[in-house]
Amino acid sequence: MIDLLLSELGNSLSYAGHLLLAVDPTMVKKVKGKMSGVQKWQQNSTHSDKQVIGHQWVIAGFLARVKHQWHCLPVISRLISGKSNPSHFAVDTQGNAQPMGIIAAVLAVVFFGQE
Numbered sequence: 001m002i003d004l005l006l007s008e009l010g011n012s013l014s015y016a017g018h019l020l021l022a023v024d025p026t027m028v029k030k031v032k033g034k035m036s037g038v039q040k041w042q043q044n045s046t047h048s049d050k051q052v053i054g055h056q057w058v059i060a061g062f063l064a065r066v067k068h069q070w071h072c073l074p075v076i077s078r079l080i081s082g083k084s085n086p087s088h089f090a091v092d093t094q095g096n097a098q099p100m101g102i103i104a105a106v107l108a109v110v111f112f113g114q115e
Helices: 002-013 102-112
Strands: 021-029 039-042 051-066 069-080 089-091 097-099
Touching: 002 051, 002 069, 021 102, 051 102, 069 102
Parallel strands: none
Antiparallel strands: 021 051, 039 051, 051 069, 089 097
16 A cells, blocks of 8 residues: 555655654544443543543554645554553563553554554
8 A cells, every 4th residue: 555655646745855654643432332452541631630441543644745735644553452451562672571552552653564
């Protein structure tokens, strides 16, 4: 999909000779009923004492200039498993595995894509 975007949009994906990638860690609130992977997340805003029950996602997309407006074309997404049921781990140089937090999941999306 990335190759298709590059071939079709070419220069509109480039700013000062570089591709622009936007990354958004976003929360999706639980609507109703049972859902796998739902947990409590601390809200990262001015209301930091509030919690959201739902899923945390990391979404990355290329920024493209179409005419005089910028648009984000999502190309990668990853569900962050969190503390309730961790499924993604980061291993340090000593070989110690830790469940990935939001920052580690964002870095994995940016540097390694969705392998």
